[in-house]
Amino acid sequence: MSDEQNNRLVDAYNRMLERVKGAIIDAEQNAIPNLAHNIENAREKAVELGELTREEAEKVGNYLKRDVENAGEYLNESGSELGEWFRFDMQLIEDRLLEMFRLIADRTSIELSELARRADALGEWHTGEITGIGTLECKACGEQVHFHKSGHIPPCPKCHETRFRRVSHSGE
Structure with missing residues (x-):
């Protein structure tokens, strides 16, 4: 995969996250937003605008859903703040991304409880996939890879x- 295509997919991840945030803000006054529906809308918008092929949008949407579900699982199990899940000095995190994840996590806590139950089955990250801010740990040797931005x-x-798990750092 070329650097140009890699950058295009990372940019698409961030745009889709922005669209989910926008959809949640729009839906806030009427009802608790449906996360899966909002991610699907962000996928469709990326295809409609010609930013991604349908296959690429599906892949990027699944990465986004996995990361949001993982954040919900951590928040649900630990009761900790979202910043602890990231395990970075808050100065290093782009305020925009932190706010988007916080908004999504806060507004969808009921839905995230259900999604957290399913997150165990999705608990593996692979080389070549896109992930958001956080720490992944190699399943083979335990080496940690830190993400200060989507990539x-x-x-x-x-x-x-090539196989990793998300490190939540609860109790470390």
Whole structure:
């Protein structure tokens, strides 16, 4: 995959996250937003605008859904603040992305409880996929890879393995 295509997919991830945020704000006055529906709308918008192919939009939407579900699982299990899930000095995190994730997590807490139950089945991240801010740990050697912004997951820098898990750092 070329750098141009990689950057295009990361940019699409961020635009889709923006659209989910916008949809949640719009729906706030009427009812608790449906996260899956909003992600699907963001996918469709990316295809409609010619930003991504349907297959690419599906892939990027699944990455976004996985990361939001993981944040919900962590918040539901630990009762901790979203910032702890990121495990970074807040100065390092782009305020815009933190606010978007916080907005999504706050407004969808009921839905996230249900999604958290399903997140266990989705608990594996792979090289080449896109992820948001946070820390992934290599399943083979335990090496941690820190993401300060959305990006593609590289092979493990220590052992070159391609499978990771999200590190929530509750109790460390």
